[in-house]
Amino acid sequence: SAVISQKPSRDICQRGTSLTIQCQVDSQVTMMFWYRQQPGQSLTLIATANQGSEATYESGFVIDKFPISRPNLTFSTLTVSNMSPEDSSIYLCSVEVSGANVLTFGAGSRLTVL
Amino acid sequence: QKEVEQNSGPLSVPEGAIASLNCTYSDRGSQSFFWYRQYSGKSPELIMFIYSNGDKEDGRFTAQLNKASQYVSLLIRDSQPSDSATYLCAVASTSGTYKYIFGTGTRLKVLA
Numbered sequence: 001s002a003v004i005s006q007k008p009s010r011d012i013c014q015r016g017t018s019l020t021i022q023c024q025v026d027s028q029v030t031m032m033f034w035y036r037q038q039p040g041q042s043l044t045l046i047a048t049a050n051q052g053s054e055a056t057y058e059s060g061f062v063i064d065k066f067p068i069s070r071p072n073l074t075f076s077t078l079t080v081s082n083m084s085p086e087d088s089s090i091y092l093c094s095v096e097v098s099g100a101n102v103l104t105f106g107a108g109s110r111l112t113v114l
Numbered sequence: 115q116k117e118v119e120q121n122s123g124p125l126s127v128p129e130g131a132i133a134s135l136n137c138t139y140s141d142r143g144s145q146s147f148f149w150y151r152q153y154s155g156k157s158p159e160l161i162m163f164i165y166s167n168g169d170k171e172d173g174r175f176t177a178q179l180n181k182a183s184q185y186v187s188l189l190i191r192d193s194q195p196s197d198s199a200t201y202l203c204a205v206a207s208t209s210g211t212y213k214y215i216f217g218t219g220t221r222l223k224v225l226a
Binding site: 031041043048056092096102104106 | 146148156157158159160163202204206211212213214215216217218219
Protein backbone atom coordinates (compact mmCIF):
# COMPACT_ATOMS: atom_id res chain seq x y z
CA SER A 1 0.00 0.00 0.00
CA ALA A 2 1.04 3.62 -0.44
CA VAL A 3 2.86 5.57 2.26
CA ILE A 4 1.43 9.04 2.72
CA SER A 5 3.29 11.94 4.34
CA GLN A 6 1.07 14.77 5.44
CA LYS A 7 2.22 18.02 6.98
CA PRO A 8 1.85 19.91 9.14
CA SER A 9 0.62 17.32 11.62
CA ARG A 10 -0.96 20.07 13.67
CA ASP A 11 -1.11 23.81 13.81
CA ILE A 12 -2.74 26.61 15.72
CA CYS A 13 -3.82 29.52 13.56
CA GLN A 14 -5.38 32.90 13.98
CA ARG A 15 -8.76 33.80 12.61
CA GLY A 16 -8.60 35.25 9.11
CA THR A 17 -5.35 33.59 8.10
CA SER A 18 -4.81 30.74 5.64
CA LEU A 19 -2.95 27.46 5.99
CA THR A 20 -1.73 25.05 3.34
CA ILE A 21 -1.56 21.33 4.05
CA GLN A 22 0.72 19.16 1.96
CA CYS A 23 0.26 15.52 1.02
CA GLN A 24 3.11 13.50 -0.49
CA VAL A 25 2.72 9.89 -1.59
CA ASP A 26 5.59 7.48 -2.16
CA SER A 27 4.09 6.10 -5.36
CA GLN A 28 1.94 7.28 -8.21
CA VAL A 29 -1.74 7.10 -7.39
CA THR A 30 -4.82 7.56 -9.49
CA MET A 31 -7.18 9.07 -6.96
CA MET A 32 -6.47 11.58 -4.20
CA PHE A 33 -9.14 12.84 -1.87
CA TRP A 34 -9.30 15.40 0.91
CA TYR A 35 -11.56 14.74 3.89
CA ARG A 36 -12.47 16.74 6.95
CA GLN A 37 -13.23 15.20 10.32
CA GLN A 38 -14.72 17.61 12.83
CA PRO A 39 -14.49 16.77 16.52
CA GLY A 40 -16.52 13.68 17.33
CA GLN A 41 -17.76 13.39 13.77
CA SER A 42 -17.17 11.10 10.84
CA LEU A 43 -15.36 11.83 7.62
CA THR A 44 -16.76 14.36 5.18
CA LEU A 45 -15.36 14.48 1.68
CA ILE A 46 -14.20 17.97 0.72
CA ALA A 47 -13.03 17.28 -2.81
CA THR A 48 -11.29 14.98 -5.22
CA ALA A 49 -7.90 16.32 -6.26
CA ASN A 50 -7.50 15.87 -10.01
CA GLN A 51 -4.06 15.80 -11.54
CA GLY A 52 -3.53 18.73 -13.85
CA SER A 53 -7.04 20.11 -13.57
CA GLU A 54 -9.41 21.74 -11.12
CA ALA A 55 -10.52 19.71 -8.14
CA THR A 56 -14.05 18.31 -7.93
CA TYR A 57 -15.76 19.75 -4.87
CA GLU A 58 -18.58 18.23 -2.85
CA SER A 59 -21.71 20.10 -1.96
CA GLY A 60 -21.00 22.68 0.69
CA PHE A 61 -17.34 23.15 -0.21
CA VAL A 62 -16.05 25.79 -2.61
CA ILE A 63 -12.76 26.48 -4.31
CA ASP A 64 -12.38 29.95 -2.83
CA LYS A 65 -12.44 28.54 0.68
CA PHE A 66 -10.54 25.28 0.02
CA PRO A 67 -8.27 25.68 -3.00
CA ILE A 68 -6.60 22.42 -3.96
CA SER A 69 -3.65 21.76 -6.20
CA ARG A 70 -2.38 18.51 -7.64
CA PRO A 71 0.54 19.17 -9.95
CA ASN A 72 1.49 15.50 -10.37
CA LEU A 73 0.49 11.95 -9.42
CA THR A 74 2.24 11.96 -6.05
CA PHE A 75 1.57 15.37 -4.50
CA SER A 76 -1.38 17.55 -3.52
CA THR A 77 -2.06 20.56 -1.33
CA LEU A 78 -5.20 21.77 0.42
CA THR A 79 -5.43 25.36 1.58
CA VAL A 80 -7.93 26.43 4.20
CA SER A 81 -8.52 30.12 3.51
CA ASN A 82 -9.70 32.95 5.70
CA MET A 83 -10.04 30.60 8.64
CA SER A 84 -12.63 30.83 11.39
CA PRO A 85 -13.00 28.73 14.55
CA GLU A 86 -15.53 26.59 12.67
CA ASP A 87 -12.67 25.36 10.48
CA SER A 88 -11.03 23.71 13.49
CA SER A 89 -10.88 20.12 12.41
CA ILE A 90 -8.69 17.27 11.28
CA TYR A 91 -7.95 17.34 7.57
CA LEU A 92 -7.06 14.02 5.99
CA CYS A 93 -5.39 13.26 2.71
CA SER A 94 -6.32 9.89 1.25
CA VAL A 95 -5.34 7.98 -1.86
CA GLU A 96 -6.44 5.05 -3.93
CA VAL A 97 -3.59 3.22 -5.57
CA SER A 98 -4.24 2.14 -9.13
CA GLY A 99 -5.68 -1.37 -9.17
CA ALA A 100 -5.96 -1.62 -5.40
CA ASN A 101 -9.46 -0.18 -5.07
CA VAL A 102 -9.02 0.63 -1.41
CA LEU A 103 -8.50 3.96 0.32
CA THR A 104 -5.43 4.68 2.42
CA PHE A 105 -5.17 7.68 4.74
CA GLY A 106 -2.42 9.98 5.80
CA ALA A 107 -1.93 10.70 9.50
CA GLY A 108 -4.00 13.87 9.25
CA SER A 109 -3.48 17.53 10.04
CA ARG A 110 -5.12 18.80 13.21
CA LEU A 111 -6.00 22.43 12.78
CA THR A 112 -7.09 24.71 15.61
CA VAL A 113 -8.31 28.20 14.78
CA LEU A 114 -8.42 30.76 17.57
CA GLN B 115 -31.83 9.65 4.11
CA LYS B 116 -28.09 9.54 4.67
CA GLU B 117 -26.08 7.72 2.05
CA VAL B 118 -24.37 5.43 4.56
CA GLU B 119 -25.93 4.86 7.96
CA GLN B 120 -24.57 3.31 11.10
CA ASN B 121 -25.67 3.19 14.70
CA SER B 122 -23.35 5.56 16.57
CA GLY B 123 -23.29 3.39 19.69
CA PRO B 124 -21.49 2.97 21.92
CA LEU B 125 -21.74 -0.77 21.54
CA SER B 126 -20.41 -2.47 24.65
CA VAL B 127 -19.47 -6.16 24.64
CA PRO B 128 -17.58 -8.25 27.15
CA GLU B 129 -14.14 -9.54 26.31
CA GLY B 130 -14.32 -12.77 24.31
CA ALA B 131 -17.80 -12.06 22.94
CA ILE B 132 -18.83 -11.43 19.34
CA ALA B 133 -19.31 -7.80 18.36
CA SER B 134 -21.74 -7.17 15.53
CA LEU B 135 -21.59 -3.88 13.64
CA ASN B 136 -24.13 -2.93 11.03
CA CYS B 137 -24.34 -0.53 8.12
CA THR B 138 -26.93 0.30 5.46
CA TYR B 139 -26.41 2.26 2.27
CA SER B 140 -28.72 4.02 -0.15
CA ASP B 141 -26.97 3.75 -3.53
CA ARG B 142 -28.16 0.46 -4.98
CA GLY B 143 -25.48 0.66 -7.66
CA SER B 144 -22.60 0.55 -5.17
CA GLN B 145 -20.20 -2.32 -5.73
CA SER B 146 -17.44 -1.95 -3.13
CA PHE B 147 -17.77 -1.87 0.63
CA PHE B 148 -15.22 -1.29 3.34
CA TRP B 149 -14.75 -1.38 7.07
CA TYR B 150 -12.23 0.94 8.68
CA ARG B 151 -11.13 1.12 12.29
CA GLN B 152 -10.21 4.43 13.87
CA TYR B 153 -8.57 4.73 17.23
CA SER B 154 -8.93 8.01 19.06
CA GLY B 155 -6.51 10.58 17.67
CA LYS B 156 -5.49 8.37 14.77
CA SER B 157 -6.47 8.18 11.13
CA PRO B 158 -8.72 5.38 9.82
CA GLU B 159 -7.11 2.07 8.87
CA LEU B 160 -8.64 -0.52 6.58
CA ILE B 161 -9.83 -3.74 8.19
CA MET B 162 -11.69 -5.42 5.38
CA PHE B 163 -13.31 -4.88 2.03
CA ILE B 164 -16.03 -6.92 0.38
CA TYR B 165 -17.40 -6.82 -3.14
CA SER B 166 -19.64 -9.90 -3.43
CA ASN B 167 -22.75 -11.01 -1.61
CA GLY B 168 -22.10 -13.35 1.27
CA ASP B 169 -19.43 -13.64 3.90
CA LYS B 170 -15.73 -12.87 3.82
CA GLU B 171 -13.54 -13.95 6.69
CA ASP B 172 -10.13 -12.66 7.75
CA GLY B 173 -8.91 -13.90 11.10
CA ARG B 174 -11.30 -12.78 13.80
CA PHE B 175 -13.17 -10.52 11.39
CA THR B 176 -16.05 -11.46 9.09
CA ALA B 177 -17.67 -9.03 6.69
CA GLN B 178 -21.14 -9.79 5.40
CA LEU B 179 -22.78 -8.20 2.39
CA ASN B 180 -26.39 -8.35 1.23
CA LYS B 181 -26.85 -6.14 -1.81
CA ALA B 182 -30.57 -6.85 -2.10
CA SER B 183 -31.10 -5.45 1.39
CA GLN B 184 -28.35 -2.85 0.95
CA TYR B 185 -26.77 -4.04 4.16
CA VAL B 186 -23.19 -4.60 5.26
CA SER B 187 -22.05 -5.95 8.59
CA LEU B 188 -18.83 -6.68 10.44
CA LEU B 189 -18.50 -9.40 13.03
CA ILE B 190 -15.58 -9.43 15.42
CA ARG B 191 -15.11 -12.75 17.17
CA ASP B 192 -13.32 -13.16 20.49
CA SER B 193 -13.41 -9.40 21.04
CA GLN B 194 -10.41 -7.93 22.83
CA PRO B 195 -10.07 -4.63 24.71
CA SER B 196 -7.68 -3.58 21.95
CA ASP B 197 -10.62 -3.75 19.53
CA SER B 198 -12.17 -0.78 21.31
CA ALA B 199 -12.35 1.90 18.63
CA THR B 200 -14.74 3.56 16.20
CA TYR B 201 -15.63 1.41 13.20
CA LEU B 202 -16.44 3.23 9.99
CA CYS B 203 -18.41 1.71 7.15
CA ALA B 204 -17.54 3.09 3.72
CA VAL B 205 -19.02 2.65 0.27
CA ALA B 206 -17.34 3.41 -3.03
CA SER B 207 -19.97 5.38 -4.89
CA THR B 208 -20.15 5.39 -8.63
CA SER B 209 -23.15 7.73 -8.83
CA GLY B 210 -21.76 10.89 -10.34
CA THR B 211 -18.06 11.18 -9.57
CA TYR B 212 -16.19 8.22 -8.11
CA LYS B 213 -15.70 8.68 -4.36
CA TYR B 214 -15.78 6.97 -1.00
CA ILE B 215 -18.63 7.84 1.35
CA PHE B 216 -18.34 7.12 5.05
CA GLY B 217 -20.95 6.43 7.68
CA THR B 218 -20.93 8.19 11.00
CA GLY B 219 -19.15 5.28 12.68
CA THR B 220 -20.01 2.96 15.55
CA ARG B 221 -18.02 3.27 18.75
CA LEU B 222 -17.17 -0.16 20.14
CA LYS B 223 -16.16 -0.74 23.74
CA VAL B 224 -14.83 -4.14 24.72
CA LEU B 225 -15.01 -4.58 28.46
CA ALA B 226 -12.25 -6.53 30.18
